[in-house]
Amino acid sequence: MNVLDLSRWQFGITTVYHFLFVPITIGLGFLVAGFETAWLRTGHDRWLRLTKFYGKLFLINFALGVVTGIVQEFQFGMNWSAYSRLVGNIFGAPLAIEALLAFFLESTFLGLWIFGWDRLPPKVHNACIWIAATGTLLSAYFILTANAWMQHPVGYTYNPKTHQDDLSSFAAVLFNPAQLAGFPHVIAGCFLTAGSLVAGVALWHLMRGRAAAPAAADAADVADGADGANGAATDAADAADGGGQVTAFRSALKAGAITAIAAAVVVVATGDIQGKLFTTRYQPMKMAAAEALYHTSQPAPFSLFTIGSLNGSHAIFSLDIPRILSFLATGNFSAQVQGIDNLQQQYAQIYGPGSYIPIIPVTYWSFRAMIGAGMLAALIALVALWATRRGRVPTSRVLLAGAIALPFLPLIGNTFGWIMTEMGRQPWIVYGQMKTAAGVSANSAGEVLTSLIVFTLLYGALAVIEAGLMLKYIKAGLPSEPEPGAAAEDQPLELVY
Amino acid sequence: MHLSDLWFIAIAVLWAGYFVLEGFDFGVGILLPFLGRDDTTRRVMINTIGPVWDGNEVWLLTAGGATFAAFPAWYAAMFSAFYLPLLLVLVALIIRGVAFEYRGKRDNSNWKRGWDAAIFAGSLLPAILWGVAFGNVLRGIPLDAAHNFTGNFFTFLNPYALVGGLATLTLFTLHGALFLALKTTSDLRRRAHRAATAIAAIAVAAGCGFLAWTEASHRAAGWSGTGIASVACAALAAVALIVAALANRAGREGAAFAANATAIAAATAALFTALYPNVLPSTVSAAYSLTTANAASAAKTLMVMTVVAIIFLPLVLAYQAWTYWVFRKRVTGPAAAPAPKGH
Numbered sequence: 001m002n003v004l005d006l007s008r009w010q011f012g013i014t015t016v017y018h019f020l021f022v023p024i025t026i027g028l029g030f031l032v033a034g035f036e037t038a039w040l041r042t043g044h045d046r047w048l049r050l051t052k053f054y055g056k057l058f059l060i061n062f063a064l065g066v067v068t069g070i071v072q073e074f075q076f077g078m079n080w081s082a083y084s085r086l087v088g089n090i091f092g093a094p095l096a097i098e099a100l101l102a103f104f105l106e107s108t109f110l111g112l113w114i115f116g117w118d119r120l121p122p123k124v125h126n127a128c129i130w131i132a133a134t135g136t137l138l139s140a141y142f143i144l145t146a147n148a149w150m151q152h153p154v155g156y157t158y159n160p161k162t163h164q165d166d167l168s169s170f171a172a173v174l175f176n177p178a179q180l181a182g183f184p185h186v187i188a189g190c191f192l193t194a195g196s197l198v199a200g201v202a203l204w205h206l207m208r209g210r211a212a213a214p215a216a217a218d219a220a221d222v223a224d225g226a227d228g229a230n231g232a233a234t235d236a237a238d239a240a241d242g243g244g245q246v247t248a249f250r251s252a253l254k255a256g257a258i259t260a261i262a263a264a265v266v267v268v269a270t271g272d273i274q275g276k277l278f279t280t281r282y283q284p285m286k287m288a289a290a291e292a293l294y295h296t297s298q299p300a301p302f303s304l305f306t307i308g309s310l311n312g313s314h315a316i317f318s319l320d321i322p323r324i325l326s327f328l329a330t331g332n333f334s335a336q337v338q339g340i341d342n343l344q345q346q347y348a349q350i351y352g353p354g355s356y357i358p359i360i361p362v363t364y365w366s367f368r369a370m371i372g373a374g375m376l377a378a379l380i381a382l383v384a385l386w387a388t389r390r391g392r393v394p395t396s397r398v399l400l401a402g403a404i405a406l407p408f409l410p411l412i413g414n415t416f417g418w419i420m421t422e423m424g425r426q427p428w429i430v431y432g433q434m435k436t437a438a439g440v441s442a443n444s445a446g447e448v449l450t451s452l453i454v455f456t457l458l459y460g461a462l463a464v465i466e467a468g469l470m471l472k473y474i475k476a477g478l479p480s481e482p483e484p485g486a487a488a489e490d491q492p493l494e495l496v497y
Numbered sequence: 498m499h500l501s502d503l504w505f506i507a508i509a510v511l512w513a514g515y516f517v518l519e520g521f522d523f524g525v526g527i528l529l530p531f532l533g534r535d536d537t538t539r540r541v542m543i544n545t546i547g548p549v550w551d552g553n554e555v556w557l558l559t560a561g562g563a564t565f566a567a568f569p570a571w572y573a574a575m576f577s578a579f580y581l582p583l584l585l586v587l588v589a590l591i592i593r594g595v596a597f598e599y600r601g602k603r604d605n606s607n608w609k610r611g612w613d614a615a616i617f618a619g620s621l622l623p624a625i626l627w628g629v630a631f632g633n634v635l636r637g638i639p640l641d642a643a644h645n646f647t648g649n650f651f652t653f654l655n656p657y658a659l660v661g662g663l664a665t666l667t668l669f670t671l672h673g674a675l676f677l678a679l680k681t682t683s684d685l686r687r688r689a690h691r692a693a694t695a696i697a698a699i700a701v702a703a704g705c706g707f708l709a710w711t712e713a714s715h716r717a718a719g720w721s722g723t724g725i726a727s728v729a730c731a732a733l734a735a736v737a738l739i740v741a742a743l744a745n746r747a748g749r750e751g752a753a754f755a756a757n758a759t760a761i762a763a764a765t766a767a768l769f770t771a772l773y774p775n776v777l778p779s780t781v782s783a784a785y786s787l788t789t790a791n792a793a794s795a796a797k798t799l800m801v802m803t804v805v806a807i808i809f810l811p812l813v814l815a816y817q818a819w820t821y822w823v824f825r826k827r828v829t830g831p832a833a834a835p836a837p838k839g840h
Contacts (some may be wrong), residue, residue, distance in 0.1 A: 070558065
């Protein structure tokens, strides 16, 4: 493999890996902050215990999100230096601002939250995680601004003297329409991810607890109805259901599932806006590839299933629904949608000879995997909510499998979403301006192969360790002592003057 | 003054802030196997930096981002040239960062020992490599007309740069020892103090030696305004370093740490002023060197960045200072008998 392929593999592996942890961090930060606020408002122990339980899962993820993020900032310069030279004026600014505005906020206030249980007034302590969560959101805004610019470059002029893109309007970059459509889509995806994690874990605990101690669970269910109205009954039931695990996880399930379902609605709505924007205006080729639509069609059918030739140059078999693609892409059932072959001809005329077609099977199937995984997660969350209504604890084996699958599905959706949008943009690194092949550094293949192997092995090992820790803390259930205070290993022991 | 000069200063300030802050948490990590005799002591040591190390590291990310935005050609040439050293730094920062968070997540002595080793190695490597990297930036590296690096990993291993690595290693280790003396109690505090005394002599020699070598090689080309400023910064760094050593001997922990922080900041300033107006000199031809002028972004980007920095940098400094205030107390091990809180 040459430097280009190795660098692309490295970027793909490190970025997909990084983005496994990022959405959990963004969504879960807000949910944990909400749990702590609920505890401060209601004074009920279960919210504090949920804060501690999910807070731990949040921190285990956050650690990997942070350290793999450092690689992201460095590898533009390390592996994509020609790209960095061209676009630094525009692309560098959001990265620098992200560090200054967001990274400091996240790291500082999360440090205060982890170690500040005993040293900050409760409301200030709670404010710390709200601020840290806001930091993750700001961080996402700036880095997605940078990505949106690669998808749809705006607010710049090419300077032939310096061979650089000069910034002409920072507002245009910050409020790029591709960003305004993409940011809510990604963030809603983060909440779908975190909501699914919270709900999946809670449902698993509920169903497992039911199997272990059905009588106790029933006692808790009775109390659940009277929750708040009769504190004594709740406490008694808490004791009966193993220290209030059932009531607590029931609350967590509700919070997680509602978050996931609401987020899924936003994901669909913003995905639709994005799809229209990219099909009709920004990157018709990506969307044509995502639909395996080879010939410009009016009206265009929506492809349910396509088998392409081995080199992806044409369709062999396709199951279509007439007119639906026209509607999805434009809002009009009889509108024209441009096809791959026609777009290729146009681009060859504009940009010169060469292929402007992304790898069609990858784009087509990752698009469907994204939608399928995301929607299945929302469906499971909906079923979970229904099956646990009014104190019910489901026993279905299928739903138990669903509970276990639920946290993973949005991760699959996020991953394929990025694969679709990044690989669908090829051959461009900056759409319409610079090809990926022209952006790579002049390093030797040996160097890049070394870093690719090192990162892959290191990331693999860390994934095993991370998953082990997640499982350990998920299985352990809620902490038994609901006292506010730093976790034992984070306790700075004793502090003296 | 051009905006590009202002951003050269801003990047120097970010690196100085990074070295002053992460310098002591690197030092604590390096001293972990030497001063942390048992698990409790190691926990105390890690807890002195627990709430702040991540915020300290953001200074590096901000310096990197600022270089990308303000000097794209510098960022591109430097990060691709220092490919393998930066890979080592990244691996070190990854295992170290994960170690801080995961170490206490299992109650298993092998698990903890493994992460302790990661904290040590992850602190040691960057503490050396940053000095080696800065030495090479100051000395210049083989860059061709397109500003692409034409050397290899061994190009970086020259005596001057290795002295730079020794200087940062000893300065950061001293910084960590002085920080531990300031932040811990009883036996650990005494041993940190003794460690500082032992390292101080080497740090003074290596730090002053590296600065003297830097100034001597840059003044060979003649004197300039920034040249004088660089010598002044280097002299200040040397004096502050000696003051830190003396204050440590006198048991003045706060003064010693402050003086060493001053020494690190002044030394960073000396290096950047010596480098100016170059940002990455080429040893092939002076015409191929990257300078603040030919590597800078256009005025519009620099102006946007300036406005953002003026608004948000004071805010960042304020809340980072607040964290240090919240965690200002000394950290100590659990008392023999369960002690009442708040004494």
